Amino acid sequence: MLTLRNITVWDTGETIDLVIPETDEGRFFRDEDAVFDGEVDATGLTLAPGFADPHVHFRDPGQTYKESMVSGAAAAASGGYTNVLIMPNTVPALDGVKVTDREQSGAEEVLGKGFDSVIDFLQHYDSAHDVNLPVRYDLCVCASKGRAGHEATDLADWHWYIRGVAEGEKDRSQLDHPITAISDDGSAVTPEILDDVLRMVRESGLYLIEHCEHHDTGAVNDGPVSRKLGVPGIPEDTELKIVARDIEKARETGVHIHFQHVSTAISFDAIRKAKAEGLPITCETAPHYLALSDEALLEYGTLAKMNPPLRSEADRQATIEAIADGTVDLLATDHAPHTLEEKERGFLEAPNGIIGLECAYGVCHKVLVDGGHISDKRLIELMATEPQRLMGHDPADIDAMLDTAGAGEGRRMLDLSAVEHPETADLVVLDTNAAWKVDPERFHSQARNTPFGGWDVTGRPLATIIGSRLVFSRL
Ligand SMILES: [Zn+2]
């Protein structure tokens, strides 16, 4: 049992004592000598709903040399996340098609565990691998078969896995990890199948997550930096073209489209206008677009290579503005693990993307809150309550828990073993005042590809609680 004395509730400002009954056996882990038992003076710490990230790549099956469900889930818990959405660019792709060809990369991992689809494999990951992952997760299905962009996936192949469909026929794992969204992330949905995909999105009742960027050539943002490096550039309108195309489609069809990792001023302007019109559009940006511009390529090399690319300083400023004025609905990491060997292949060959889960809060807090752009409370909304809602979950309501289970005169005590629905208590303990240095060697992710190593940041998740039980501590 762990008691946190004098902790502050994130939205009401009330100071309480929090009692966490026990660690989640088999799921719990901690940083070195962090405590998980006894009493801690939590004066100045904040209790908030757990972070949620609707945009992570865990590389399992198929590329577990980069990351696995086990290491990805540990990275999430250590970053304060209680819930993530797995993107479908696994190998084989998460497209609902049966895996039959044993020669196909990654197929043996699925078939060897007795499954014939990536969906079944991921839904039963815990039992098949005899592990207990310290994060909740849902699945995102491909928009196109093999994520190849030529043929829309077949709703009949994966309809059964949607929440609310044939619930009585499903086991616990299937109910816990439903398909909740559709995306071809890594690529935008191709023009040839866009109408088919939108029809399928509507029929499924889900929403489309769009990687809103397309370019045929180029490796980094087009501009003075790309010219200095002698690397072919990606023009800024490669993003707006997809954003504008899809805004028209949202208008035409009424389908909810969520834009991933928006990075340019011109795209934010278009999204701002579309939202003002009441169109069913939401969007996210990632920590790197608000913290870095393409100048970072000169300092960090390919550790600053991603897709969409880091843009100009003016675009970075526009990103912060779009966060401050509410155009950006939420922050997602696009956690994209690669090995350092892969990242060392040079600007043309190195794969796109960086890992993000374990320093997202610190980086965003440093830039956005210390920078005076948003409040601590708003940052928690952008990383916890807003993404939870997009993903179809109710964020933990700490105040309601206190009303039913809070005991004591004056400073109330919240004993998580006494709350009415302990399974809803997904929480994070934050030190909004912590100043710390990002050290990738101490990440729980298997990957190290981040430009933020050595950065001095502020704000740190100290403990992660899922279903009323402690899954991670660095207290
Ligand atoms: Zn993407």
Ligand SMILES: [Zn+2]
């Ligand atoms: Zn992505």
